[in-house]
Amino acid sequence: MDLWNLEPVTLAPELETLRGAVRAFLASENGRWEPRCDQWIGGWDASFSRRLGKRGWIGMAFPAQYGGSAAGALARFVVTEELLAAGAPVAAHWIADRQSGPGLLRFGTEEQKNAYLPGIARGEHFFAVGLSEPDTGSDLASVRTRATRVDGGWRISGTKVWTSGAHLAHTLVVLARTAPRTDARHAGLGQFLVDLPCAGVTIRPIRLLTGEHHFNEVVLDDAFVPDARVLGEPGSGWHQVTSELAMERSGPERILSTFPVLAEAAARYTGFGAVVARMWALRQMSLAVAGRLEAGAAPAVEAAAVKDLGTRFEGAVLDAVRQVVEPDPGSDDPLPRMLAEAVLHSPGFTLRGGTNEILRGVVAKELGVR
Ligand SMILES: Cc1cc2nc3c(=O)[nH]c(=O)nc-3n(C[C@H](O)[C@H](O)[C@H](O)COP(=O)(O)OP(=O)(O)OC[C@H]3O[C@@H](n4cnc5c(N)ncnc54)[C@H](O)[C@@H]3O)c2cc1C
Structure with a gap:
């Protein structure tokens, strides 16, 4: 292989x-x-x-x-x-x-x-994705949100957290359990297209460190989803969601989130050669992942590795810029202002889309060493 x-x-x-x-x-x-x-x-x-x-x-x-x-x-x-x-x-x-x-x-x-x-x-x-729950982030197969078959569709109940953009999106894709959990942990899951607003769906903000309203807690209380809004096959949700996560993890946003601050700092100060060289190497790797997708391949190991390396690099950019610029959210100068906001966003870099520990697990499993 x-x-x-x-x-x-x-x-x-x-x-x-x-x-x-x-x-x-x-x-x-x-x-x-x-x-x-x-x-x-x-x-x-x-x-x-x-x-x-x-x-x-x-x-x-x-x-x-x-x-x-x-x-x-x-x-x-x-x-x-x-x-x-x-x-x-x-x-x-x-x-x-x-x-x-x-x-x-x-x-x-x-x-x-x-x-x-x-x-x-x-x-x-616009869409939002409801995977994570209060007790379920990394171990997605343990989602507790449940979908119950009723006449003409499904009733969904449960709580999702960290749901990016749910307060502004038109449709939320919810991962829910369609059959009781058994030893076959990945069976019995389904995906549902919940058009918003929807009766029985309450969306509350969870604020970022900056105070921004980016993600949410979404409570579904017997929310009705018609059969026409079931995505794929009830029971095949795990296969569908892992294919979706491959798209979520493989793009250049996993190395470029802090690029604007690097570009601005490198235009004003010297000393960023090593960081820029590292960025270019990662960019070539990310481009190679896109090349594999273009060829119709499913580069799960490569995408997971590039995301792990890339998201750690995004944080390293901020460490390097902080050597010469003091973050200041109230500054008139865009560089300290951008830097301050990026620093407050940085705890999420290695978490969102699957944590680095989980990605290393994916790599280890594919390589047959786990
Ligand atoms: C900015 C941002 C946006 C997000 N947007 C969305 C969204 O739109 N929709 C959505 O559904 N979710 C979203 N998330 C949630 C994100 O996917 C989860 O935070 C992430 O999957 C981790 O889950 P958790 O927070 O429950 O942490 P946990 O799973 O509780 O993990 C806690 C720690 O334990 C480690 N850990 C867990 N299991 C293992 C293991 N088996 N081996 C080794 N280490 C392990 C993790 O790596 C982590 O360091 C977002 C998160 C962030 C930060």
Whole structure:
């Protein structure tokens, strides 16, 4: 088996032309938003998402019949890395574009694809993902939220936590137990498309250290989901969710969350050569993961390793910049201001999308040493 394949990727000239177009668009946006770190988590700006959608830069993995551009994983990589590097406000459409849309493409019914994918590609329909629970983050198979079969659909009850953007999203994808837990821990799970607002669903903020309202506690109390909004097969939720997590873990946002602060610091001070070299090596590895996705492979080991290395690097960038800049949230200068916000976001870097310990477990298992 081909367990470790990070063949270097050379981008075709038309992808560099695409990069130029994204840079020109970002330059034309001058002044409409402030570049910040971690904008794929914190920068919710529906109008920016719509402007991107108009250019065909959301849903690049979707076929044209569902409103996408079918441009492929490498083209999407180029667009997303430019948006992240610029610190653009991409959070509103991020989850829909990265994982919910591809999940619908893979497991959704024709009706669901037609209902959701064009709106995602236009940058108008946003998604949130309800996996984690108060006692369940890393050990996802132990979710307690339960879905009970009723006439015409399912009733769902349980509590989700850390649900990014649920207060603003149009649809929440809920992982729930559809059958009692047995020794086959991964059996009996299902995914449900909960269109918001929904009777029986209460969404409350959990504030970040910065005070920002990014994620939530979501309580589902007998919320009704019709059969037409079951995603895939009840019982196959584990297989579906692990395929979704591969999309969630494999992108350049796992190395570039703090790039805007690095770019600004390196423009003003010397001494960042080692950090920039490390970033470039990780970027080439992340690009290689995109190359494998483009080739139709499922590079679980490579993506997990790059995410582990990448998210630790995101924190290392802040340590390096703090050697020369004092974080100051109230500064008029964008560099200390950006740095202060990034430092307060940094505890989440190695947690979100699966902690580094869990990722190392994935690598060990695939390599057969666990
Ligand atoms: C910014 C941010 C956004 C998020 N957004 C979402 C979202 O939109 N939707 C969603 O569902 N969740 C979201 N999460 C939750 C995230 O996925 C979980 O925090 C993460 O999976 C860890 O789960 P936990 O917090 O329950 O920690 P726990 O699972 O309790 O882990 C605590 C510690 O124990 C370690 N640990 C646990 N099990 C093992 C093991 N088997 N071996 C070794 N070490 C282990 C972990 O690595 C960690 O260090 C978000 C989190 C953050 C920080």
